[in-house]
Amino acid sequence: MAYFVRKATLEDVAEMIRLERQCPTTAHWTEQQYANLFAASAESPVRLALVGEEEGGSVLAGFLVARYLPAEWELENIVVAPAVRRMGIGRQLIDSLLVQARQTNSTAVFLEVRESNSAARRLYEYVGFMETGRRKAYYSHPSEDAVLYSKTLV
Numbered sequence: 517m518a519y520f521v522r523k524a525t526l527e528d529v530a531e532m533i534r535l536e537r538q539c540p541t542t543a544h545w546t547e548q549q550y551a552n553l554f555a556a557s558a559e560s561p562v563r564l565a566l567v568g569e570e571e572g573g574s575v576l577a578g579f580l581v582a583r584y585l586p587a588e589w590e591l592e593n594i595v596v597a598p599a600v601r602r603m604g605i606g607r608q609l610i611d612s613l614l615v616q617a618r619q620t621n622s623t624a625v626f627l628e629v630r631e632s633n634s635a636a637r638r639l640y641e642y643v644g645f646m647e648t649g650r651r652k653a654y655y656s657h658p659s660e661d662a663v664l665y666s667k668t669l670v
């Protein structure tokens with residue numbers, strides 16, 4: 517099966533939430549927070565929301581949300597549907613973020629992840645992120661360290 521990446525729209529929000537709710541390891545946002553991605557105002561941060569979709573299909577395979585903090589991007593959330601993992605969709609989503617980051621002349625993309633989230637950590641390392649540090653007991657329920665990763669673009 518072939519998958520492609522496109523920019524998310526407001527119409528994708530319900531499906532993004534459905535996907536996110538299936539994934540206990542990912543960041544959980546309210547419906548309003550997702551809707552705000554598409555209601556940019558002068559005060560709101562610039563965000564990029566991408567979805568992965570099957571060619572010719574209509575069901576979302578995954579999504580990514582990132583925030584622009586000139587001159588860097590923060591990868592805030594990435595989710596791929598359990599049934600289609602290990603098919604390269606996560607990599608495709610991050611590759612598209614890296615293209616966007618380069619287009620904005622950014623110097624790096626950074627993120628943080630639970631120490632125990634080995635699938636996500638392997639993905640980040642696979643696409644070239646380097647571990648840069650840790651935040652002790654950063655997460656709660658359960659308490660866990662955050663591992664910080666960064667990919668330099670220059």
Ligand SMILES: CC(C)(COP(=O)(O)OP(=O)(O)OC[C@H]1O[C@@H](n2cnc3c(N)ncnc32)[C@H](O)[C@@H]1OP(=O)(O)O)[C@@H](O)C(=O)NCCC(=O)NCCS
Pocket residue numbers: 539541542543593594595596597600601602603604605606607608628629630633634635636637638639640642
């Ligand atoms: C992390 C996640 C997005 C990966 O998405 P994915 O589409 O399955 O990843 P890809 O198929 O693009 O993987 C690319 C490479 O990353 C590595 N990788 C990804 N998942 C892995 C896993 N479970 N175990 C080991 N390596 C893995 C592999 O090197 C893989 O290449 P390969 O399949 O050829 O060996 C997915 O597991 C997910 O949605 N997890 C739940 C949500 C989550 O925790 N998000 C992160 C929040 S910080």
